[in-house]
Amino acid sequence: MKKVVLFCPSRVWGGIEKNVHLRARLLGESGVKVYVILLQGYFENRFVDLDNVTVINVKSRGGDFNFFVVGNYVKILREIKPDVVFAALKKDWWLVSLASRLAGVDRIVLYLGISRRVKSPIKFFAIFRLMKAVLMVNSDSLKNEMLKYPKFFDNNNVFRIYNGFDLPSPEEEPMNFRALLNLPSDSVIVGCAGRFSPQKGFDLLPDILANLPGNVHIVHAGEGEFEGEIKAAINDKPQASRIHFLGYQSNMHAFFKGIDLFLLCSRNEGMANVLNEAMSHGKPVVSTRVPGSEELLGNGRYGVLADINDVEALSRGIQSIIDGKNVYSPVELRERINNEFGLKRMIRETGRLFFEADRSQM
Template sequence: MKTIVQVVQHLRPGGLEVMALELMNFSTFRNNMKIVSLEGDLETAIAAWPRLEAHKDQLIFLNKQPGLSLDLVKQLKRVLRELKADVVHTHHIGPFFYGGLASRLNGMAHMHTEHDAWHYSEKSHRLLHRIVSLIAKPVEVADADIVAQGMMDLPGIHQLKVIKNGIDTSRFIPGDKFKARKALNLPSGVKLIGASGRLEEVKGHGVLIEAMADLPAHYHLAIAGSGSLESALKDQAERLAIDHRVHFLGHVESMPTFYQSLDLFCLPSFNEGFPLAPLEAQSCGIPTAVTDVGGAVETLCPKTGLLLKAGDSADMAEKILPFLYENRTQNPRDFVMCHADVRNMAKAYDSLAEGLSYGV
């Protein structure tokens, strides 16, 4: 059985990090798979994300400090050698740099998953990509068609595949809306829109809150997640006199319950790769709206989904208002079951890793 080591920047709740955990759960290599987080430490990470507790014996933290660190290459090289890694699987640009160099120094196969391509507009990221590509010659994977398109002009691309992210459709299932709202202390008898993710500018929660001010009083918004903008977003809701209609839930451990409580899930982001949250919501049978950014539209059921303009609160309010009263015969769960089950994603990565292990 081959040993696969995933390398991520950090292990805080997010789509990339969830994908890494799900890959470990469903891979045939799961018993021989580790995740190395460049930043942080085990105790702090578990306290912030209790889900990590179940995987603690497979997690390694290097406690990287801000800034470029060539010593980290040496440290990671040693860790990978001690783990006897056959394949190093990196995610995003920082791990691509450190993991790519460390794997090359150890003579290990390297594959990399890119979760978005917009950051390659930065010259420093393009330079890092060129350096690692020339030295390590990794097999690269894009998690969305649009991400692949954005990577095609990068210097040093050797092999580029597309493997779309998947979610656990046996965990994200339809449920009782009334019970879900009661469990989360959310109001019944209202039209409930939900959003999730880090409360940061790029996620666009402020635009959605602004749109709520233009929607009727029986439309409420529930937000699952935390971040640096939490206080500012609460102040915004209060300033718009809709704070009684905007419910901040913080970190929600049972996300299926969150989705089951909704009438509509909304992803109002300014930038995305191939986000998991729309897939999770639709797997729970919840109609979903996303902004037309990155690979978000690729996650949307074409028969039940709603496409929004990023940064345009008027467009959001205008489209959401009638959407919640439309009669639908199609269930978005069918789309996810067909196109985005995590088991298919894991099989694709396993096949790729197996081939790399044997030098294919």
């Protein structure tokens, strides 16, 4: 039986963590024995019912020179003897790569979901040239960005695998936001989702609504470390009564089915999972031109694009969908996700990257 160790010792639950959960589930269902490294006290309950998946809790993720953590990782890996090790978070790259090499693991795959500057050239050279780790990214635009650093990256160690999404069941019941929030029947429901972080641009929501009619409401699903700070800034604005924070939602299918359109106002992304999810429900989308969005939306064919921080353009995009000036076929949006960003394609390509000797055709 093939074995893989997925490192995801995170204190937040966002797109990367959800993607680790998805890969763990699908790899386990395909017969791979999966071990997931989590921080003690964080998210174990979300993995315990998955087939062929074992959770290993660690007390600390450590810093770059935490030899206790390296020693613990080496011990875990020597006991498991995995075929491949996968690190989902950039801050774990160095320790996981070092521990993997010391434990005799030949295959190290590191994930990057958002564009980052190369701040530590020596560390990057050690990881990608000396320890021979490879990089998995989720969009061609992000791959091209990393290839600008030829000292560390080339086409032999950077691989693009799109995040995968399954088309939701049509039988899923939508959230009735008008009833839930006691809103008039003519209300327009704009969905937002994601962790509270400055990069997500949720602080722009009042200014976006200021340019839209009073019957337009925004519903947000998510949580995060900057929640109090961002909510406080929004609550000082007159548009706050039209922004509804729902917190963590276990059933995001019902959330997406209940909205009229979806807004991504991020300042930085790789390829935003929530944008793919909204499209898989056939919902029209408005997005900033963050890496991955232009690629996903076909430069505007499948959704409205606006420049980062351009609240007027984001408002115009929403209004154009409300007015019917920009119309996107739900069938075409769903087919776009199913054909190019399906789960089967993601897990097939992940399996090739993880386990096959020849990666040249990826």
